[in-house]
Amino acid sequence: MNTSMTNYNTCCGTDALAPRHDNVTKRPQYYRAPIDVYEADGEFTIVADMPGATADGIDLSVEDNTLEVTSTVSNRYENLGRVLHREYGIGDFHRRFRIGDGIDVSQISATCKDGILTVRLPKLAPTGTRTIEVRAE
Amino acid sequence: MNTRALFTPAGNAMTLVRNEVERMFDNVLASHSGTRAYPSLNMIDDDNNVYVEAELPGVRMEDVDVTVADGVLTISGRRTVTTPVDTNAIRRERGDLEFERSISLPANVEANGTEAVLREGVLLLTMPKSENAKARRVQVTEG
Numbered sequence: 001m002n003t004s005m006t007n008y009n010t011c012c013g014t015d016a017l018a019p020r021h022d023n024v025t026k027r028p029q030y031y032r033a034p035i036d037v038y039e040a041d042g043e044f045t046i047v048a049d050m051p052g053a054t055a056d057g058i059d060l061s062v063e064d065n066t067l068e069v070t071s072t073v074s075n076r077y078e079n080l081g082r083v084l085h086r087e088y089g090i091g092d093f094h095r096r097f098r099i100g101d102g103i104d105v106s107q108i109s110a111t112c113k114d115g116i117l118t119v120r121l122p123k124l125a126p127t128g129t130r131t132i133e134v135r136a137e
Numbered sequence: 138m139n140t141r142a143l144f145t146p147a148g149n150a151m152t153l154v155r156n157e158v159e160r161m162f163d164n165v166l167a168s169h170s171g172t173r174a175y176p177s178l179n180m181i182d183d184d185n186n187v188y189v190e191a192e193l194p195g196v197r198m199e200d201v202d203v204t205v206a207d208g209v210l211t212i213s214g215r216r217t218v219t220t221p222v223d224t225n226a227i228r229r230e231r232g233d234l235e236f237e238r239s240i241s242l243p244a245n246v247e248a249n250g251t252e253a254v255l256r257e258g259v260l261l262l263t264m265p266k267s268e269n270a271k272a273r274r275v276q277v278t279e280g
Contacts, residue, residue: 034231038224045221049231051192051258076190076259081183084243088177088192115194115258 030094033071033117044103044121050093051115052076058112060119062105067097071117175236176212176260180243187246187264194258196234201255203262205248212260213237245269 033048050058050071057072071093077083099105103121110119176191191212193201201214216234220226246264254261 035228036218036226036231037228038221039227040221040224045224047231049194049258051194054257076261077179077181080181080188081186083179083181084187085178085180085240087179112257114197115192 030092031089033069033093033095035095042123044123046097046117046119046121048093048095048117048119049115050112050117052090053093053112053115053117055112058110058117060108060110062099062108065099065101067099067108067119067121069093069095069097069117069119174238175234176238178212178238178240180240182243182266185266187242187244187266189240189242189262189264191238191260192258193234193255193260195231196255196258196260198253198255201253201260203251203253205242205246205251205264208242208245209239210242210262210264211237211239212262 033050035049036047038045038047046069048069050073052073053071057074059068059070059072061068073090073092075090077090099121102123104124107122108119110117112118176193179190181188181190189210189212193214193216195218196214196216200216201212204211214234214236218231218233242264245267247267248264250265252263254263
């Protein structure tokens with residue numbers, strides 16, 4: 001059974017994901033969140049650093065064996081004043097993962113705490129595999 | 138020594154020296170693309186406050202030290218990434234963090250009044266400007 005999960009989107013720069021022909025988009029840049037992926041007997045777990053992300057701003061979708069994670073991060077500086085020194089930008093996070101047929105898509109769940117997103121992808125219980133005993137006659 | 142610890146006991150002289158050396162390195166590294174000191178810092182100000190922000194996902198407040206000494210703000214701390222039990226890591230991009238970063242503050246701030254909030258993995262320090270650092274409107278009268 002194929003339970004592989006491949007992160008094929010090594011970089012999600014503006015070329016691939018920014019809205020085209022839309023120069024007025026406020027923050028057209030997506031940030032690539034660093035992730036860890038763990039595999040246990042029954043599930044995969046993705047852990048992503050997404051500082052500034054809140055649970056209600058995170059969108060998870062699965063289509064064509066692709067898990068897409070988008071996290072909308074609000075512009076915290078809007079009401080703060082003028083930026084004197086900037087070493088990093090603030091914007092939405094995005095990652096995509098190829099998931100195998102062995103994932104129970106309906107049971108995917110996610111939590112977000114302290115800027116860390118944790119996504120659990122339970123494996124489907126094995127079906128269609130059975131051992132056939134061969135008896136000697 | 139005008140060292141004021143905000144959340145932890147003040148660093149010793151050696152720490153200050155190290156901070157200074159690292160700050161020099163930060164400046165050198167910043168001029169070359171690629172290598173970056175952690176954490177990256179943003180600084181914002183308005184009429185009353187200076188704000189310094191750092192992205193520290195997964196870092197707990199008790200693991201962060203913030204000090205201000207002679208107009209230099211230092212943020213240090215750590216994060217340990219634990220592998221869930223009975224799992225194999227099949228991809229690792231995150232890692233343990235042990236960081237210390239200093240930045241010069243632009244205006245005199247009241248270190249006493251510094252507030253730190255760590256929310257959703259973002260540390261925001263709010264430092265009130267001292268009275269004489271605030272912009273003042275001077276009334277011009279016809280003479």
